[in-house]
Amino acid sequence: MIRISSQQIFSGGINRLQDISSNLVNTQQQISTGKKVNKPSDDPVAAARILKLDQELKRIETYGRNADLADNRLKQEESTLASAVDLLQRVRELTVQAGNGTLSANDRQSISEELKERLDQLANIANTRDASGEYIFSGYQGSTPAFAKNDEGNWIYQGDEGQRELEIDDGVTVAISDHGKGIFVDVPKAVSAKGTTSADGFVSDLELIAPTDLTNAFGPRVPDDFDLTVTANAAGDLEITASYTRGGTTYPLTVEPAGAVVGEEFQVAGVRMTLNNAQDGDTFTLGVSDKQSVFGTIENLIDGLDSLSKTDPKSRAAYDALVAESLINLDNAQESIILKQTELGGRMNAVESTTAFLDDSGLYTQEIRSQLQDVDYAEAISNLSFQSFVLQAAQQSFAQVSQLSLFDRL
Numbered sequence: 399m400i401r402i403s404s405q406q407i408f409s410g411g412i413n414r415l416q417d418i419s420s421n422l423v424n425t426q427q428q429i430s431t432g433k434k435v436n437k438p439s440d441d442p443v444a445a446a447r448i449l450k451l452d453q454e455l456k457r458i459e460t461y462g463r464n465a466d467l468a469d470n471r472l473k474q475e476e477s478t479l480a481s482a483v484d485l486l487q488r489v490r491e492l493t494v495q496a497g498n499g500t501l502s503a504n505d506r507q508s509i510s511e512e513l514k515e516r517l518d519q520l521a522n523i524a525n526t527r528d529a530s531g532e533y534i535f536s537g538y539q540g541s542t543p544a545f546a547k548n549d550e551g552n553w554i555y556q557g558d559e560g561q562r563e564l565e566i567d568d569g570v571t572v573a574i575s576d577h578g579k580g581i582f583v584d585v586p587k588a589v590s591a592k593g594t595t596s597a598d599g600f601v602s603d604l605e606l607i608a609p610t611d612l613t614n615a616f617g618p619r620v621p622d623d624f625d626l627t628v629t630a631n632a633a634g635d636l637e638i639t640a641s642y643t644r645g646g647t648t649y650p651l652t653v654e655p656a657g658a659v660v661g662e663e664f665q666v667a668g669v670r671m672t673l674n675n676a677q678d679g680d681t682f683t684l685g686v687s688d689k690q691s692v693f694g695t696i697e698n699l700i701d702g703l704d705s706l707s708k709t710d711p712k713s714r715a716a717y718d719a720l721v722a723e724s725l726i727n728l729d730n731a732q733e734s735i736i737l738k739q740t741e742l743g744g745r746m747n748a749v750e751s752t753t754a755f756l757d758d759s760g761l762y763t764q765e766i767r768s769q770l771q772d773v774d775y776a777e778a779i780s781n782l783s784f785q786s787f788v789l790q791a792a793q794q795s796f797a798q799v800s801q802l803s804l805f806d807r808l
Contacts, residue, residue, distance in 0.1 A: 444770045451767040458760045465566040465753045469746065471574040475534055476742045478526045479581070479735050485523065486735070489516050489696060490728045496703060497721040510703040517696045521545050521553055524578055535578035537561065544578040545693065553693035555579050566752050572745050576738060585734050587690040588726035589669050591719065592623055592683045599628070599676030601684070602715040603663065605722070611668030612686060615651060616642065620687040624651060624667070628660060630678040636660040638673060674715070692731035699724045 438445040495501070496509050524535055525543045532540030536557030545553045555578055562575040591601040606612060612620060624642035631637045638658050640651035651666050658664035660676045673682065702720040706713055 448767055448770050451763055451770070454763050455760060455767070458756050458763065461565070461567050462753065462756050462760070464564050465749055465756065468564045468566055468572050468574045469749045469753070471528060471534070472572075472742055472746050472749065474526070474528060475576065476739055476746070478523055478534070479739050479742070482520065482523050482582075483732055483735050483739075485516055485520055486692065486728055486732050489513065489520075490725065490732075492516070493699060493721060493724050493728060496699070497718070497725075506703045510700050513696055513700050513703070517553070517693065517700070520693065520696070524582055533557070534575055535581065537575070537577040537579075545582070552697055553691070555583050555691070566749060567756065570748075570752055572749055572752075576742075581735060581738055582693065582731070583691040584689050585692055585695075585727065585731045587685065587688040587730070588723040590685050590688070590723050592685040592688075594680065594682045596628075596676050596680035596682070598712070599660075599680050599682070600674050600712045600715055601682055602672050602674055602719070604669070604671040604684070604719055606668060606686075607665070607670050608668030615667035622687055623683050623685045626666070626673065626682040626684065628673065628676045628678060628680045628682075631657075636676060636678060638664060640666040674711070690727060692728070695724055695727040695731065 492509050492513055496506065498505075501509075524545045526534050528534050533542065533544050535544040536542050538560035539557045542556050544555065544557050546556050548554050557577055557579070559577050559579055560575075561573050561577065563571045564574050565571045589604060589606045591604060594600070621642050621644060624640060627639050627641070628636050629639060635657075636659050638653055638660065640653050641648050642651060643649070654665045660673045663670065663672045665671075667686070669684065669686065671684075676682070699720065702717060706717045706720065
C-alpha cells in the first residue's frame with residue numbers, strides 16, 4: 399500500500415496548477431506577440447533556424463540597398479550621358495553651319511558665341527554630382543570636379559581613372575561609376591596635319607578613306623603619326639615620299655600613285671590628301687592615331703572661327719580642314735558616349751536581374767521563417783480555451799481535495 403501524505407497532495411496539486419498556468423501564460427504570450435517561439439527554450443531547434451533565417455534576411459536587405467544604390471547611380475549616369483549626346487548633336491549642327499562658305503564674319507561670330515555657351519554646358523554635364531554631392535565622373539576623386547579650366551582657359555580633366563564597384567550579392571559586383579577621361583578625353587581624333595617645316599606649303603583635302611589600309615600599312619599597332627617629305631627628282635619635279643619611325647628605325651610607306659608630286663592628289667596608308675605650295679626639302683607630319691578630348695575639339699573650333707581668315711588659299715584650306723576634322727571628332731565623341739551608354743544598359747540589366755533574385759529569395763526566406771515562428775491564431779485560441787478549462791477543473795478538484803479530513807468522518 400502506498401501512503402500519500404497531506405503535504406504530497408498539496409505539493410502535487412500546486413505543481414500541477416503551476417504547470418497548467420505556465421502553459422496558459424505561454425499560449426497567451428503567443429497570441430499577444432503573434433509568435434510561436436518567443437524565447438529559445440520554447441523550441442531550441444526552431445529558435446536556431448529562425449536566427450539563421452533572420453541573418454539571411456538582413457543579408458538580403460543589405461544587398462537590396464546596395465542594388466538600389468547601384469541602380470540609381472547607373473540611371474543618373476545614363477541620363478547625364480544622354481544629355482551630353484543631345485548637346486553634342488547641337489554642336490555638330492553648328493559645325494555644319496560653320497562650314498558654309500557664304501557665312502559672314504558676324505555669322506561666324508554668332509556661331510562661336512553659341513559654341514562657347516554649349517562648351518560651358520558640356521562642362522556642367524561632365525561635372526554632374528550624385529545625391530551625396532560627389533562628382534560622378536571624377537573616378538575615386540569624388541570631391542574634386544571632373545573638369546576645370548587651366549591657366550590658358552582650356553577645360554582639363556582633374557580626376558583619376560578609378561572605377562567604383564559595389565557588391566550587390568555574394569560574389570556579384572557591378573561598376574557604378576566611370577571616369578571622365580575614358581568618356582570625354584580619350585576620344586579618337588581624325589587624321590590631321592600636325593606640323594610642317596614648310597613656310598608656305600599646306601595639306602588640303604585630307605581624308606581617311608580606307609581604315610583597313612591604314613591598319614594593314616603599319617601592322618598591329620598604328621603609330622601616332624607619319625611623315626611626308628618633298629624631294630626634287632632628276633626631272634625637277636617635286637616628288638613625295640612617306641615614312642614612319644618606330645623604335646628609332648625609319649620605315650618607308652607606299653605612296654599611290656607612285657611618283658606623286660606636289661599639287662596632285664595621292665594616298666598613303668588609306669589616307670587621301672594633296673600637298674600645296676611645298677618646296678624641295680619640306681616635311682609634313684600627319685597624325686593618324688591621336689586622341690583629343692571633346693572639349694579640345696570644341697575649343698579648337700571656336701579658336702578657328704574667331705581667328706582663321708578665309709581670304710587666302712592656305713587659310714581657307716586650314717579652315718575647311720578644321721571643320722571637317724571637327725565633324726569627325728564630334729562623331730567619334732558621340733560614338734564613345736553611346737558605347738558607354740550601351741555598357742551601362744548591360745550593367746543595369748544585371749542589377750535588375752539581381753534585384754529580382756534578391757526579392758524572390760527574401761520572400762522565400764520570410765515564408766520559411768513564418769512557418770517556424772508565426773502563430774496559428776485558430777489553433778492558439780483553441781488551445782487557450784482548452785487550457786483555461788483544464789485550469790478551472792484542476793483548481794476545483796484541488797479545492798475539494800484540500801478540504802478532505804479524517805475528522806470529518808468521526
